[in-house]
Amino acid sequence: MIELPVYNKSGAKVDTVEIDETTLGGPEIRSALLKQAYVIVHGNQRQASARTKSRGMVKGSTRKIYRQKGTGNARMGANRTVIRRGGGVAFAKTRDSFRRKMSKQMRRLANRNSVLAKMMNYEGAMIEEIKVVDNLDFDAPKTSEMAAILKALGVDRTCLVALDPTNRDAALSARNLANVDTIRVDQLNAFDVLNHRYLVIDRASLESFIDSSCYGKDSEEKEAA
Numbered sequence: 001m002i003e004l005p006v007y008n009k010s011g012a013k014v015d016t017v018e019i020d021e022t023t024l025g026g027p028e029i030r031s032a033l034l035k036q037a038y039v040i041v042h043g044n045q046r047q048a049s050a051r052t053k054s055r056g057m058v059k060g061s062t063r064k065i066y067r068q069k070g071t072g073n074a075r076m077g078a079n080r081t082v083i084r085r086g087g088g089v090a091f092a093k094t095r096d097s098f099r100r101k102m103s104k105q106m107r108r109l110a111n112r113n114s115v116l117a118k119m120m121n122y123e124g125a126m127i128e129e130i131k132v133v134d135n136l137d138f139d140a141p142k143t144s145e146m147a148a149i150l151k152a153l154g155v156d157r158t159c160l161v162a163l164d165p166t167n168r169d170a171a172l173s174a175r176n177l178a179n180v181d182t183i184r185v186d187q188l189n190a191f192d193v194l195n196h197r198y199l200v201i202d203r204a205s206l207e208s209f210i211d212s213s214c215y216g217k218d219s220e221e222k223e224a225a
Contacts, residue, residue, distance in 0.1 A: 002119050006132045006203055011152030014134055017203060023210050024116035025109045034117065034190055036102070037110035041191035043098040051095050055080050055088030107189075114190035115209070118199045129198055131155065136163065136202045141172035150180070153200065160196035162188055164205050185209050 006015040021027040058080045065076045082090040102110075118130040131153045138145065150159060161174050162185045171182045183192055185205040193199060201209075 004119065004130065004132050006134055007153060008134050009136075009149050009152070011149075011154070015203075017132060017206070019119065019210065021116060023112070024119075025113035026116050029117050029120070030109070030113050033106065033110050034114055034194060037107065037114075037190040038194055040100045040102050041189070043100055046098045048096055048098055050093050052089040052092040054092035055082055055090075057092070058086070058088045060086075110190040111188055111193075114193040115188065115199070118193060128154065131198060131200045132206055133200065133202045135204070136161075136167060136170045136200075138167075138169035138173055141169045143173050143176050146170065146173035146180075147177055150177070150200065153198075155198045155200065157197035158195075159198040159200055160192055162199065162201040162205055162209075164202070164208075 002019040002021060003016045004019060005013045006017055008014050060079045062078050062080070064078060066073065068075050080087045082088050115130070133149070133153070136149075158179045159181070161170070161180060161182045163170050163182055165184045165186065174180050174182050181192070181196065185201065185208060188209060
């Protein structure tokens, strides 16, 4: 069992929450699976729209510019040759697809195990990369209040704030902060979790994510537009 400290908005420890590693694909961190999930999502976000025209794609005559002998010039072929302006490109780029798929079971396991990776390092020692807050409720959207909470929690690098879908005030409070991104807790994925140093989540959202009814749903990976 892992004991995570629970903080209030002032950064003071008020409670602890026990997490069973097996619910997050533990007890070990599946490094190979996490890397595979990260690389797949990262590749699926690539546009892959860079293209250049080869010699055969350029419009123009195939006639030789001038005769090969008797002119005193170097030999020259058609206008579409790669060494002339307006001609084709040698080894032209084509529109390749970098998209890859991952099975639903592997994707779900990677999403859960990425959260476990925030709770412990590879030696199994506790680290403070996940910050559990007793609640993140706001009376109204207030960016300065969210910034003060993150500062009190010791967040000094990139941060991902996981929120309940109904907690709109907290999402609006965090969206303008530098190096801070928000995500719905039911859409937590390995790419976003691993791409940020800290994960800030309220206690209720963490418990709902760990609960079987939450991580049993198909939490789809990020797709490129």
